[in-house]
Amino acid sequence: MATEAIVPLNVLTELTFLEPDIIFQSEKPYRLRYDPGDEIPRTNCKSQVQSNILIHDIRGRESSFSLDNNGFEILTLDSKLGPEDFYDREKVQAVYYKELQQLLRDRFGPKRVEILEHGIRRRHAEFPISIGGDYDHLQPTSIIHIGLSPWLNGEQNPLLTCLTCSSITIGSLRLTSSSIWKPLRGPLTDWPLSVCDARSVSIEQDCEATDVVERTGFTENYQVYFNPAQHFCYLNRQLASELVVFRQSDTKPGCTTAGSPHAGFRNPNTMPGEHPRESIETRAFLYY
Numbered sequence: 001m002a003t004e005a006i007v008p009l010n011v012l013t014e015l016t017f018l019e020p021d022i023i024f025q026s027e028k029p030y031r032l033r034y035d036p037g038d039e040i041p042r043t044n045c046k047s048q049v050q051s052n053i054l055i056h057d058i059r060g061r062e063s064s065f066s067l068d069n070n071g072f073e074i075l076t077l078d079s080k081l082g083p084e085d086f087y088d089r090e091k092v093q094a095v096y097y098k099e100l101q102q103l104l105r106d107r108f109g110p111k112r113v114e115i116l117e118h119g120i121r122r123r124h125a126e127f128p129i130s131i132g133g134d135y136d137h138l139q140p141t142s143i144i145h146i147g148l149s150p151w152l153n154g155e156q157n158p159l160l161t162c163l164t165c166s167s168i169t170i171g172s173l174r175l176t177s178s179s180i181w182k183p184l185r186g187p188l189t190d191w192p193l194s195v196c197d198a199r200s201v202s203i204e205q206d207c208e209a210t211d212v213v214e215r216t217g218f219t220e221n222y223q224v225y226f227n228p229a230q231h232f233c234y235l236n237r238q239l240a241s242e243l244v245v246f247r248q249s250d251t252k253p254g255c256t257t258a259g260s261p262h263a264g265f266r267n268p269n270t271m272p273g274e275h276p277r278e279s280i281e282t283r284a285f286l287y288y
Contacts, residue, residue: 017226062235070260146221175287193262196231
């Protein structure tokens, strides 16, 4: 019996980028993740919504994309945890972290894998419309960004904090930070994740290093300007067993796929009556 051909379901939708601003010639972009009061604006960044962005469905072509070539790839994992188990932090750390560590070791062969943290997002039925207060859970991230910047290749890099007790010389290591994203329930069509082929991104032209400040510390990520050359992808009807692994940072000199811009997006092909998106994103450090 002939196998039915998979027809890609490409999507035209809108994505949100950093708006170019002359102020960045003299002032670094920043975002505060706390309320500083009335004296300081929480951010000096403005958003630019870009419509008619073509997001390419890679269903049926998953094996054509790899972390080193494209900045992302698709892996599969049948976790022992059910959807509701992922709301139990201790279960996630005890079971899912170990499953990911083994999967990443088997696929990429690093000397060591460290799982730093994870976050759960559960879309409110009204999102992205404001409900006039705080949501009960984190909502889909809708602004295109890269989670870490090359500034973090120095000793201030949180990638290196897990190595302070290691006998390995930090300067001899190649370290990568990757995120692993999956829906808790599938097949998913509600607010799926878009990832940009890193080969289509110019760090110099498209990315702006931005301070992200907490009350207890700060980091630096990349906010991203729109460029029509950017090639965005997604996995249509993603299953809970399908993981999107995408790179955030890489200390390898001259690496051209150091980070993959990404964000969730409103899918015009969302299946009627589908449960609002629930997802987990986990950050892993791999060093070689």
